[in-house]
Amino acid sequence: MSGSIWTAVLAVKRLDAAKSRLRGALDEVPHERLALALATDTIAAAVACPDVADVLVVTGEDRLAEALEPLPVRLVPEGDEGDLNRAFALGAELAAGRPVAALTADLPALRPVELAAALRAAAAEPPERRFVPDTPGTGTVLLAAPAGVPLAPCFGPGSAAAHAASGARPLRGAWPSLRRDVDTAADLAAAAVLGLGRHTAALVGRLYAAPLNG
Numbered sequence: 001m002s003g004s005i006w007t008a009v010l011a012v013k014r015l016d017a018a019k020s021r022l023r024g025a026l027d028e029v030p031h032e033r034l035a036l037a038l039a040t041d042t043i044a045a046a047v048a049c050p051d052v053a054d055v056l057v058v059t060g061e062d063r064l065a066e067a068l069e070p071l072p073v074r075l076v077p078e079g080d081e082g083d084l085n086r087a088f089a090l091g092a093e094l095a096a097g098r099p100v101a102a103l104t105a106d107l108p109a110l111r112p113v114e115l116a117a118a119l120r121a122a123a124a125e126p127p128e129r130r131f132v133p134d135t136p137g138t139g140t141v142l143l144a145a146p147a148g149v150p151l152a153p154c155f156g157p158g159s160a161a162a163h164a165a166s167g168a169r170p171l172r173g174a175w176p177s178l179r180r181d182v183d184t185a186a187d188l189a190a191a192a193v194l195g196l197g198r199h200t201a202a203l204v205g206r207l208y209a210a211p212l213n214g
């Protein structure tokens with residue numbers, strides 16, 4: 001199955017609390033701007049994916065509206081208390097009969113063609129929930145549910161095992177830019193090797209550029 005069929009749901013934590021494991025990793029870079037850039041690049045890649053018809057961003061962060069203004073996304077207010085799985089479930093309820101792809105918003109190297117390939121694999125028969133583990137294999141970057149099937153997200157520490165235990169099937173494609181979530185400075189360096197999206201690159205690209213004279 002291919003074509004623009006999916007509703008992508010991305011969750012973004014409030015910037016003052018987001019990406020706490022990255023805080024202070026790059027002292028020249030303001031932390032909240034970096035957290036915003038990571039999310040913006042991920043969301044822009046989802047928008048550019050040919051298999052995504054609709055992008056919902058669930059957040060309690062007011063500053064996201066301005067940053068995402070140029071992109072055709074729907075912002076869904078999360079309410080006061082942050083809870084990642086509740087945020088994904090809230091977005092999934094608004095998917096209007098489409099299959100849902102819940103994606104973490106910390107994939108600054110994400111290439112739309114790799115997301116498309118994963119979504120096509122997720123749409124294979126039989127219709128069932130499928131997920132893509134992160135590069136280390138313990139977390140989850142993508143959880144996909146067919147139309148009419150509850151998303152039942154189990155994101156959080158150890159979510160790959162939790163999603164498997166919930167009956168979702170892991171997808172085994174390579175998709176390095178999809179699997180490369182950024183939690184730490186080492187993850188950001190690895191994402192830079194893959195190629196950062198333009199918002200993140202504008203902030204940190206020069207820190208990872210290869211020296212000109214060896």
Ligand SMILES: Nc1nc2c(ncn2[C@@H]2O[C@H](COP(=O)(O)OP(=O)(O)OP(=O)(O)O)[C@@H](O)[C@H]2O)c(=O)[nH]1
Pocket residue numbers: 011012013014017018019020021022058059060078081082083084087104105106183
């Ligand atoms: N809307 C919403 N998004 C969340 C929440 N918690 C995490 N997220 C988002 O979910 C994705 C994956 O979460 P994590 O990798 O744990 O990111 P994080 O919580 O910002 O990072 P740490 O503070 O280092 O744990 C990121 O895009 C976060 O912005 C939440 O409570 N609400």
Ligand SMILES: C=C(OP(=O)(O)O)C(=O)O
Pocket residue numbers: 084104134138139140141154155156157158159160181183
């Ligand atoms: C929320 C998750 O991200 P991380 O483990 O990278 O915090 C997850 O993998 O479910």
